[in-house]
Amino acid sequence: MSILPAVLVIALVTAALRLLPVMLLGKGGKPLPPAAAFLSRAMPPAIIGLLVVYALRGTDLSAPPHGLPEAAGVCAAALLQYWKKNTLLSVFAATACYMALIRLL
Amino acid sequence: MFLRALKAAFPRTLPVLAGYLFLGLGFGVLLSRAGYGAGWALLMSAGIFAGAMQYVAVDLFLAGAGVLECAMMTLAVNARHLFYGLSMAGWYADSGKMKPYLAFSLTDETFALLSLTEAPESVPERWYYLCVSALNHLYWIAGSLLGALLGLLPFDLLGIEFSMPALFVVMLVEQWRRKRARLPVLIGLACALGCLFLLGPERFTVPAMLLVTGVLFLFRPRLDKMEGRAGA
Structure with missing residues (x-):
């Protein structure tokens, strides 16, 4: 179809x-x-x-890793943006951090 | 006129460039792995131009969903756009022939970017709006096409879709720097979280939008006073 x-x-x-x-x-x-x-x-x-x-609505807090990659990604984006004011850097670093954590945790 | 507006718009759209290349890439990869190639990615990204919905659409295609189901799902996922239109109607009132395109291309990110930035004084606002919207549209199409091609290669790109929440978090931080935006930001967060916990991830957006609107009106006297103090 x-x-x-x-x-x-x-x-x-x-x-x-x-x-x-x-x-x-x-x-x-x-x-x-x-x-x-x-x-x-x-x-x-x-x-x-x-x-x-x-x-972030799809984040599952009940199953491991309990939203930890999401939380880390959000913190990375927020802190980097607050400190460096470089959106490109913040989005890229936060996404990289998330992608790494969902593989490691 | 157009070039000046483009020059003003381009640096301000760089964050969306990054976000959309990423997000578009993610969408293109999903779509191509579902068995639909670059032509479909182009058609959807040019003609629908709604990031979250296009991700949902891939699931619908895979499930063999009917036309009615697609329409209902689109209503549910994209109803928030009614509220963007409501917010931007005043800004777009004097945009003449550009108005239909400006309204069509009013995505989450375009909306957020336009509400955060201002056209320089030498550039008519509607040209600035047009350039921001059209650039974002192009980034989205380019990202999807790239993804459609990349999807054919065996890369593990799981998690690339996190660029969407990351972009919104960044925008939230920028709003937070404006003192009088803080109360509305908190109202938006609180209403959305409340509705998410009560209603679940599939159907909380529309009730949350309505709740946000209601609560903003409850706080209207206070918000108007803050506006007055800020001289806006």
């Missing part, structure tokens, strides 16, 4: 979710309603907090 219909459906649903709010709100230079303006300021940092949890 070809995966073409599946690919098209996934593309359509994804595009609809992204396009709807942007195309419907803030049309024709009208200012946003105050509630939407508030959200557009407060939402981005909150969503990043949520995304960290989302990206």
